[in-house]
Amino acid sequence: MNFADRLIAAIKNKKSVACVGLDPHWDQIPAFLKEGRTPGEAILAFNKGIIDAISDLVPIVKPQLAFYEKFGMDGLGAFWETIKYAKEKGLLVLADGKRDDIGSTAVAYAQAYLDTKGEFGQYIDALTVNAYLGSDGVKPFVDLCREHDKGIFVLVKTSNPSSGELQDLRLADGMTVKEKMASLVARWGQDLEGKEGYSAIGAVVGATYPEDFEKLRAQMPQQIFLIPGYGAQGGTAADLKTCFDEQGLGAIVNSSRGIIFAYTKDSKYSEEDFAEAAREAVLKMNGELAANYKF
Amino acid sequence: MNFADRLIAAIKNKKSVACVGLDPHWDQIPAFLKEGRTPGEAILAFNKGIIDAISDLVPIVKPQLAFYEKFGMDGLGAFWETIKYAKEKGLLVLADGKRDDIGSTAVAYAQAYLDTKGEFGQYIDALTVNAYLGSDGVKPFVDLCREHDKGIFVLVKTSNPSSGELQDLRLADGMTVKEKMASLVARWGQDLEGKEGYSAIGAVVGATYPEDFEKLRAQMPQQIFLIPGYGAQGGTAADLKTCFDEQGLGAIVNSSRGIIFAYTKDSKYSEEDFAEAAREAVLKMNGELAANYKF
Secondary structure, three states, X not given: OOHHHHXXXXXXXXXXXXXXXXXXXXXXXXXXXXXXXXXXXXXXXXXXXXXXXXXXXXXXXXXXXXXXXXXXXXXXXXXXXXXXXXXXXXXXXXXXXXXXXXXXXXXXXXXXHHOOOOOOHHHOOEEEEOOOOXXXXXXXXXXXXXXXXXXXXXXXXXXXXXXXXXXXXXXXXXXXHHHHHHHHXXXXXXXXXXXXXXXXXXXXXXXXXXXXHHHHHHHOOOOOEEEOOEOOOOEOHHHHHHHOOOXXXXXEEEEOHHHHOHHHOOOOXXXXXXXXXXXXXXXXXXXXXXXXXXX | OOHHHHHHHHHHHHOOOXXXXXXXXXXXXXXXXXXXXXXXXXXXXXXXXXXXXXXXXXXXXXXEOHHHHXXXXXXXXXXXXXXXXXXXXXXXXXXXXXXXXXXXXXXXXHHHHHOOOOOOHHHXXXXXXXXXXXXXXXXXXXXXXXXXXXXXXXXXXXXXXXXXXXXXXXXXXXXXXXXXXXXXXXXXXXXXEOOOOOEOEEEEEOOOOHHHHHHHHHHOOOOOEEEOOEOOOOEOHHHHHHHOOOOOOOEEEEEOHHHHOHHHOOOOOOHHHHHHHHHHHHHHHHHHHHHHOOO
């Protein structure tokens, strides 16, 4: 089944458009999980606790590869075990790798993460992609999305403070760089539309720049938006109206630190409560989003 | 010692500005190396053969992470063993990962590849970086370059056919996107200048677009250019004049398939000759470059 349809089915099943980012910042992992474990083992124990606590509440999780690569082979082992475990628990898995390269090399990245026969690809449903290199750097990912019913989310407007340095620049033809990128993403996604009307080729659009939503949505009517920047970075549910259609579909909203390290934000939690705190944070986020959107 | 100075010392020592790309395209690895080995083991055996054959001839090698990630943990193990082996053989190691993310996550990528205490970082001298996300996504890499005497090469103008779709667009202020990126890269590199006058923050500028060299060099006088696209992609030595200073410094020229799979290009070689063929291809490339530039 087309990735967009699979994601929408999971959204309807879980009654949630939340995506939980599995970004294991080492300093915030509970100390008791680190005792007698390698960093990779501690990360895996932490992730399993989080996944067990939230797998019935959200459609998808998003492990951020940087936090696993940081610990070399040990960390990458934890990435592999994490995506496997998330899959077993019925979650969709979005690998946040922001991969990019020229055509012949982009093929290898696409095979790494989107080929169902691959060691990583068997457990991954979608990947984030940076398209600064243009169409021939994106086409191999699109081809494997078609072949293996996977998805990609292409960076259009990122949530960070300096995203505008390049993305907001105005071109001589009147468009901005992000709008040009949006027009390319819409084109790349054209023949990968699912039955629900959305494409397997989605777009990353930061929650921190709500002023951009209307125009980018008009340019990308078929793209599911992956919206980072909710919670810790400052985005709120009410900001996101233009991203959702009348059914409450069309976007997934990511929160990472605000969920998985919720135990550090409230003195009522001890370290041992990290999983319960994450569950409560997801319930709160789901509630905030459901108050604004129907899905 | 500053990465730019280390690279220039290695260039002078080896009398070569060539960079050999370790891009193990699976289909082109000799069949006899695959027998009885996992993909990762076969790749490592291949890479060791190449490294043994060329380590006295070039200053630096560039493993492309995509080809290792493709084989999951087994492939990443081969990446780790390859960079360790290259280091033991006296080569500088440039990890071609084109990593990019928002600030707090870019820190984790920088720690993964540029921290001397890291499992990967201990063997890596420099990393390629995609700066579509702007300054706060690049600063963590720059900070670790300063702290650990490492380098980065930021994508400015890539060598692939559709690189111009975004990179060549003209902005309302008259600059193109690649020129804007060049101006940012020059700024990021400002306080990381080594004794030879070059910065630890370099730029990727494709050999396939020689018409861009003059302007980009004028904008980035302190950047060492990493020039991909030589050989298999069509760039020639004579094209590169503007990239080098009067000492023949200021750039490294990468060839991947043209070197490591040279054995497939000439019927005089059998599979078993792959390493010798690579050595002969490096000698030829060094000769072509030395005929045009002094270093």
